[in-house]
Amino acid sequence: MADLTRLISINCGSSSIKFSILEFSGGKDAIHLKKHEIKQKLLNLKRILTCKIEEIGTEYGSFFVEGKNQRENASINFDNHETAINYILEKNNLFQNNENNRLSIDIVAHRYVHGGKDFKKPLIISDKHIKKLKMLNGLAPLHNPSNLKGLEIMRHVFPKSKHICIFDTAFHRTIPLHARLYPLPIYFYDKYDMQKFGFHGISYAFINNLLSLDRKNFKKLIICHIGNGASICAIKAGKSIDTSMGYTPLEGLMMGTRCGSIDPEIPFILKEKLKATDDVILDILNRKSGLLGISKRTYDFKELSERDDKYSKLALKMFSYRIIKFIGQYAASLDGIDALVFTGGIGENSGTLRKEVCKNLSYAGIKINNKKNTEAAEYFQKFNPYGKLNIRNSIKSIESGKIPVFAIHTDEELQMAFEAALTVADV
The missing domain is CATH 3.30.420.40 (ATPase, nucleotide binding domain)
Structure with missing residues (x-):
């Protein structure tokens, strides 16, 4: 990793995309931390661009982007997530084949809503994981298909970057069994892992960390x-x-x-x-x-x-x-x-x-x-x-x-x- 590490965070919702470019100084040593230092590093990440597209697939579409030398807010209708993502990338000179003013991206972080029983922590994605991720689409039909589409597009555009899926369900793996299980025959838990997974875990983790940083x-x-x-x-x-x-x-x-x-x-x-x-x-x-x-x-x-x-x-x-x-x-x-x-x-x-x-x-x-x-x-x-x-x-x-x-x-x-x-x- 270079002295300046640059990341993209992409959050594809059912009808929206939130997209940020962040960076911090230092190579591997800057993020290889002891446990008590981890939360503090949230303060060192710097957002250099933020972008939001809403109402994808409707006549009420909107686009917003803000960076150091740019700010734009416009009504633009996008047919689907692929069209919207491509617009963001073109707008910010982020395609791999665009060498003029193109930012080098080291890491792309993807929000993934449902991790199912197999994905319990952040995961560096390779080809072997895609099939398993597709099998989860039915568990979160408003989100997982969009999450997967964003992942596939970004992996194609940034083949040399590390692509990490961050699962909303991971934060809730600490829920005790008596609260996680449904009062169905226990066979359905043993056989099909039928249990409460929970969502919005990334948001809850952030709030939890933020309050801790503020000594609350x-x-x-x-x-x-x-x-x-x-x-x-x-x-x-x-x-x-x-x-x-x-x-x-x-x-x-x-x-x-x-x-x-x-x-x-x-x-x-x-x-x-x-x-x-x-x-x-x-x-x-x-x-x-x-x-x-x-x-x-x-x-x-x-x-x-x-x-x-x-x-x-x-x-x-x-x-x-x-x-x-x-x-x-x-x-x-x-x-x-x-x-x-x-x-x-x-x-x-x-x-x-x-x-x-x-x-x-x-x-x-x-x-x-x-x-x-x-x-x-x-x-x-x-x-x-x-x-x-x-x-x-x-x-x-x-x-x-x-x-x-x-x-x-x-x-x-x-x-x-x-x-x-x-x-x-x-x-």
């Missing part, structure tokens, strides 16, 4: 990662002990287009009543339910918050109610709560949601300061992650009660780069 070492922590995909995690002494998503990302909270936990017999009844195929039912549960299904209009939280019709209001009430319920469950699982965190696109940016949730948690000593809560929302709506990590800028305290409550900007791309660099250093 809470023993009983609940983190709410609330975005179009949403989950909650109970963390005890730095380790996940339960989380709302399960064998697939469909379980748990109501989400943008996903139903979350429902009576398990409903899909069978719907299949019969609609004379529908399995694919149609899965499409309803994953893509046509949640905020979109109840509101009949949109899954966009901001848009729903601005509407005054009864279905939009009902969708938001159901959304917040389920968050409140899971927080209560996990407070019981932890035997108390030392701190509550809101993160993710909605969790960071919506003071309204945080206020709605916390007003029902006063029994646990949780109260928020309305002024701080509003200011945090306004701040994160304009947040710029360019440059090095700034702990103070990433964490906003919003409580007025005895239990700390935070709005925190999560940075999955930074966490991915961090884990990927450490993985390469250990080879």
Whole structure:
């Protein structure tokens, strides 16, 4: 590795791409660390470019990029992830055959949502892994196919770089067996590894590390990662002990287009009543339910918050109610709560949601300061992650009660780069 190590973090969501270029000085010695030094190195990674594409495959597509000498925000519609990724690479002179002003990329970190039973830690990808990764597509149909497409494109463009998959499910491998297993015949666990895997683990790992760097070492922590995909995690002494998503990302909270936990017999009844195929039912549960299904209009939280019709209001009430319920469950699982965190696109940016949730948690000593809560929302709506990590800028305290409550900007791309660099250093 050269004196200047340069990394790409790419996060392909179901309809979005987040893309960052990061770097740090020093070769292998800069990232080959002792255990107590590892978290501190998050502070040395510097983002030199950030890019985001949203609403892929729709007429509402958008493109944003910011670097040292560039800033662009435009409405651009992309047919698919391949078209979007190629646009990013061309825009930033990143194709291998473009020698003019092309950056040298040492490591590419890929978010991979479902690692299944075999992938429990970051993995340096070779050809032999691709077939196994393809077999996981059905476990996270909104994400894994997009993750794989991004991996295949980037491996083709950067054949000399190290490609590392960082799995969302890895953080939750510490969940104890009694919380991981479903009350099905144990045969299904023994034979098919039917268990709770959990997701958003990269985000939870980042928040956990960030609070530790800020010397906030809470023993009983609940983190709410609330975005179009949403989950909650109970963390005890730095380790996940339960989380709302399960064998697939469909379980748990109501989400943008996903139903979350429902009576398990409903899909069978719907299949019969609609004379529908399995694919149609899965499409309803994953893509046509949640905020979109109840509101009949949109899954966009901001848009729903601005509407005054009864279905939009009902969708938001159901959304917040389920968050409140899971927080209560996990407070019981932890035997108390030392701190509550809101993160993710909605969790960071919506003071309204945080206020709605916390007003029902006063029994646990949780109260928020309305002024701080509003200011945090306004701040994160304009947040710029360019440059090095700034702990103070990433964490906003919003409580007025005895239990700390935070709005925190999560940075999955930074966490991915961090884990990927450490993985390469250990080879």
